[in-house]
Amino acid sequence: MSMKRQTIATRAATLTAVLFSVGLLFSTPAAYAGSTTPAVTASNAWVRWLPNGLPAAGYVTLKNNGDKNVDLTEATSPDYDMVMLHQTVSNGSTQQMVMVDKVTVPAHGTRAIAPGGYHFMLEQAKHAIKVGDTVHMTLDFSDGSKLDVPFTVKSPAQVQ
Ligand SMILES: [Cu+2]
Numbered sequence: 824m825s826m827k828r829q830t831i832a833t834r835a836a837t838l839t840a841v842l843f844s845v846g847l848l849f850s851t852p853a854a855y856a857g858s859t860t861p862a863v864t865a866s867n868a869w870v871r872w873l874p875n876g877l878p879a880a881g882y883v884t885l886k887n888n889g890d891k892n893v894d895l896t897e898a899t900s901p902d903y904d905m906v907m908l909h910q911t912v913s914n915g916s917t918q919q920m921v922m923v924d925k926v927t928v929p930a931h932g933t934r935a936i937a938p939g940g941y942h943f944m945l946e947q948a949k950h951a952i953k954v955g956d957t958v959h960m961t962l963d964f965s966d967g968s969k970l971d972v973p974f975t976v977k978s979p980a981q982v983q
Pocket of ligand 1: 942
């Protein structure tokens, strides 16, 4: 609506316009509801720490409380320069890691990012990280929501 139109509008027309705007205010942000109350929640987040600056692996269980599938599309961390999403793939007797660009969390379902399947590959720690620390990751989802998740750092011995 232009300013010019507003100035020549009658009181009734202005009221209609205001109501229309209010309607928009309520309808548009509903599409963004995911950014304030994310459909996906995280639990059991931990990092398998390895000595000598070796890459660590991050794991988490994601739960989607919404009616639509949501993809995990990106992960970043204030504690590591590099965060990649990997999948361990069995190739007969050997195992290898492949990069994946997304992991789908099914509607009303869970997706475990767990040993033997998906993991976050954490490389180039920005500071010394030791067992018992908490590191953080920000997870980006296809519905526009972001989740800041604290990960407990565990030693390989603790998780066997
Ligand atoms: Cu990996």
